Amino acid sequence: MRFALIGQPNCGKSTLFNQVAGYKAETGNFSGTTITYTETKVRLLGEVIQLVDLPGTYSLAGTNPVEREVFNFLVSHPVDVIINVLDASRVSHGLELSLELIELQRPIIVALNMMDEARRMGIIVDIQSLGKELGVPVLPVVASRGMGVRDLFMSALLLTRKSQGPERIEFSIDIEDIIQKISDDIHSDVGLLPKTTIAIKLLENDPTVIRSLQFTQPELAAEVSVLQAEILEKRGQQAVWVISGERHAISTRLGKNVVQEGVRKITFRDKLDDVFLHPVFGYFFLILVLLVFFQFVYMFGSLLEIPLLNLFNLLEEILLAPLVEGNLFYEILYGLIQGISGGLAIVLPYLMPFLFGLGLLEDIGYLPRVAFLMDALMHRLGLHGKAIVPFILGYGCNVPAIMSTRIMEDRRDRFLAATLATMVPCAARLAVVFGLVAYYLGPNYALIIYIFNLFVIALTAKLLSRMLPEDSPGLILEMPIYRLPTWRNVIHKTWFRLREFIVEAWPALIIGSILLSILTFLDWSYYLNLLVRPISWLLGLPSEVGVPLIFGILRKELSMVMLRQALGAEDLSTVITSVQMITFSVFVVFYIPCLATLMVIKKELGTQAVLIISGLTVLIATISALIARFSASIFMIS
Amino acid sequence: MKKTDQKPIFPLFEARPGRLLRVMIFSGGSGIEHKLRQLGVKPGDCIELLRRAPFDGPLLIRVRKREIALGIGVAANILVEAAECDLP
Numbered sequence: 001m002r003f004a005l006i007g008q009p010n011c012g013k014s015t016l017f018n019q020v021a022g023y024k025a026e027t028g029n030f031s032g033t034t035i036t037y038t039e040t041k042v043r044l045l046g047e048v049i050q051l052v053d054l055p056g057t058y059s060l061a062g063t064n065p066v067e068r069e070v071f072n073f074l075v076s077h078p079v080d081v082i083i084n085v086l087d088a089s090r091v092s093h094g095l096e097l098s099l100e101l102i103e104l105q106r107p108i109i110v111a112l113n114m115m116d117e118a119r120r121m122g123i124i125v126d127i128q129s130l131g132k133e134l135g136v137p138v139l140p141v142v143a144s145r146g147m148g149v150r151d152l153f154m155s156a157l158l159l160t161r162k163s164q165g166p167e168r169i170e171f172s173i174d175i176e177d178i179i180q181k182i183s184d185d186i187h188s189d190v191g192l193l194p195k196t197t198i199a200i201k202l203l204e205n206d207p208t209v210i211r212s213l214q215f216t217q218p219e220l221a222a223e224v225s226v227l228q229a230e231i232l233e234k235r236g237q238q239a240v241w242v243i244s245g246e247r248h249a250i251s252t253r254l255g256k257n258v259v260q261e262g263v264r265k266i267t268f269r270d271k272l273d274d275v276f277l278h279p280v281f282g283y284f285f286l287i288l289v290l291l292v293f294f295q296f297v298y299m300f301g302s303l304l305e306i307p308l309l310n311l312f313n314l315l316e317e318i319l320l321a322p323l324v325e326g327n328l329f330y331e332i333l334y335g336l337i338q339g340i341s342g343g344l345a346i347v348l349p350y351l352m353p354f355l356f357g358l359g360l361l362e363d364i365g366y367l368p369r370v371a372f373l374m375d376a377l378m379h380r381l382g383l384h385g386k387a388i389v390p391f392i393l394g395y396g397c398n399v400p401a402i403m404s405t406r407i408m409e410d411r412r413d414r415f416l417a418a419t420l421a422t423m424v425p426c427a428a429r430l431a432v433v434f435g436l437v438a439y440y441l442g443p444n445y446a447l448i449i450y451i452f453n454l455f456v457i458a459l460t461a462k463l464l465s466r467m468l469p470e471d472s473p474g475l476i477l478e479m480p481i482y483r484l485p486t487w488r489n490v491i492h493k494t495w496f497r498l499r500e501f502i503v504e505a506w507p508a509l510i511i512g513s514i515l516l517s518i519l520t521f522l523d524w525s526y527y528l529n530l531l532v533r534p535i536s537w538l539l540g541l542p543s544e545v546g547v548p549l550i551f552g553i554l555r556k557e558l559s560m561v562m563l564r565q566a567l568g569a570e571d572l573s574t575v576i577t578s579v580q581m582i583t584f585s586v587f588v589v590f591y592i593p594c595l596a597t598l599m600v601i602k603k604e605l606g607t608q609a610v611l612i613i614s615g616l617t618v619l620i621a622t623i624s625a626l627i628a629r630f631s632a633s634i635f636m637i638s
Numbered sequence: 639m640k641k642t643d644q645k646p647i648f649p650l651f652e653a654r655p656g657r658l659l660r661v662m663i664f665s666g667g668s669g670i671e672h673k674l675r676q677l678g679v680k681p682g683d684c685i686e687l688l689r690r691a692p693f694d695g696p697l698l699i700r701v702r703k704r705e706i707a708l709g710i711g712v713a714a715n716i717l718v719e720a721a722e723c724d725l726p
Contacts, residue, residue, distance in 0.1 A: 058676035058677060059676045061672070061676075063669060063672050063673045063676065089703070090702075090703050090704070092702075093678050093702055093703070093704070240672075241671075241675070244675055245680075248680070273689075273698075277689060277691070277698065279691070279692040368707065371707070372691055372695070372696055372698065372707045373691060373695070375691065375695050375696045375707070375709055376691055376692070376693040376694055376695030376696070376710075377693070379694075379695075379709065379710070379711075384709065385695075385696065385707075385709075474696075474708070474709025474710065474711035474712045475696050475707055475708065475709030475712065476670070476673050476674065476677065476706065476707075476708055476709070476712055477696075477706065477707045478677060478704055478705070478706050478707075479698065479705040479706065479707055481705075
């Protein structure tokens with residue numbers, strides 16, 4: 001048995017999901033896409049129910065790929081009950097989606113959520129009349145506190161005993177006539193849709209339905225466009241707007257009948273934005289919030305990282321001691337330990353607090369405010385305000401940065417933001433810049449590299465956004481009201497995202513690590529150096545940097561550690577010049593992201609993106625390092 | 639102002655915060671229009687411009703109990719008139 005949760009963004013749908021979801025909830029991909037949904041098993045009265053949490057959408061005629069998948073899912077998947085989550089404080093607007101769902105004529109139940117919120121705002125919803133008007137059961141819930149959730153699922157389960165869905169609420173008579181005319185001529189199926197829905201969707205120019213019918217019933221297209229022209233002539237508006245207007249009229253009428261609006265009081269929460277979105281203080285608080293966030297992540301991360309690394313070093317000594325160095329088994333074991341410790345001791349300690357903090361900011365509703373404040377700046381780089389989030393996260397670790405590109409709707413924006421995020425020097429690259437440049441040449445040179453890095457990122461953004469022109473004119477983003485975070489929600493979200501790294505990126509990290517160990521065993525370092533020689537020659541670096549650079553793909557700080565090994569000197573200043581140090585560091589900052597990041601890019605954006613980003617970053621790294629090499633030679637006569 | 643007077647129509651991004659405005663027409667692609675209508679912004683609706691971000695940043699409007707941030711490019715494509723109307 002399968003239930004699907006559907007609702008508009010910010011209606012508390014995921015909070016409801018997390019109330020019933022266990023830690024074993026699965027994340028799945030919509031077929032052929034990287035768009036994910038979450039699914040969990042719920043046991044009720046001996047029945048096992050598969051509960052699917054579909055992405056939030058304002059309408060089934062979604063305007064972005066994520067929203068489109070909700071309709072596609074309903075077309076192709078049998079769902080026993082649709083649970084439509086409706087925000088009790090904004091009933092009439094939310095009803096527009098409910099009407100669309102009722103049109104599907106499948107068993108549906110409305111969960112009227114945030115009843116507490118509505119009551120505080122003085123809004124009274126007549127639940128019984130709403131149910132009667134819609135012809136579907138309506139149940140009040142407060143998802144954040146788990147109130148009414150059990151009753152909701154019991155009622156949903158009862159609904160499955162009924163085979164018939166609700167009657168749809170009819171539009172004006174002239175439109176109904178046209179819908180009838182089209183549906184009479186429909187003889188082929190479109191997934192699980194009833195004929196009237198197919199007819200409505202054809203009038204709305206829905207791409208999914210049009211694509212499905214263009215081979216089975218190509219003659220329909222002509223008929224539909226004649227009828228669309230008829231509507232345009234009669235109503236003076238395109239059919240798609242007429243239909244959305246019809247739904248709008250019905251939901252406004254229903255809203256008036258069942259909702260008693262309270263007097264809007266200006267509350268403390270309304271005042272918050274006077275500070276957080278203030279032209280001056282807003283930015284001040286943004287910086288403060290980010291500083292606290294970073295402090296938290298670094299504190300938590302280093303608290304775990306150091307003892308964990310010590311533990312692994314100890315483990316390495318104990319396990320490797322009885323073996324002969326240079327032996328194949330020794331190298332494989334070494335690679336295995338490196339891979340496991342890389343994930344457990346270096347990535348996870350930072351990823352955990354990062355994802356937790358991100359989930360917290362998301363739950364409170366602060367992230368859209370960040371987008372609001374940063375939109376102007378990001379716009380000059382050819383991006384939207386939302387792109388600032390991965391960019392900031394990148395300074396800690398690129399892995400959560402790439403994951404966070406999901407908040408962007410457009411694929412082009414996600415790709416651009418992901419590319420730029422990989423160029424942000426993460427904590428591991430900080431180790432290289434500080435261990436090499438700051439240690440030997442002083443912290444000012446490290447600062448110059450960071451500023452140079454920002455400059456290169458801005459330039460890359462400019463160039464890329466010119467090559468990939470924007471297809472949307474800019475930000476359209478709802479500002480949800482501030483809410484207290486629901487811990488259960490935040491912890492679940494953190495765990496789901498963390499698990500994705502553990503299951504998908506970490507094993508690859510371990511395998512890659514073992515492969516590189518085998519290469520070392522085979523003593524291919526000569527060939528590896530030869531492979532990188534064109535670049536190292538161009539940059540005026542010794543050919544021995546090849547191996548450290550290749551191992552750096554595995555884990556960025558390895559470039560630093562292995563440079564000593566490769567050059568055979570403890571004090572690097574005796575073997576390479578200051579100019580070479582700067583050139584090397586700049587190259588390390590920009591070239592190919594680490595393996596864990598590449599794995600996440602592959603998951604989020606596909607293999608093609610991995611190849612493009614790898615190639616592009618090598619190119620950018622080479623050019624930037626060349627610029628660094630020549631400007632350093634001019635300014636530092638060492 | 640008398641009702642017979644033709645009120646001037648201007649793009650939303652020229653409006654000052656705190657004003658009530660009536661949405662007259664969307665220009666630009668149907669992509670924006672689609673998204674805006676889904677969020678409840680339609681021609682004829684009354685909206686309130688709440689605030690704007692500095693440096694030609696986005697505008698924050700209130701419509702039908704929702705607060706929506708609109709990038710400057712979007713705001714340039716929404717033509718409005720000054721209105722004395724109730725917020726829906």
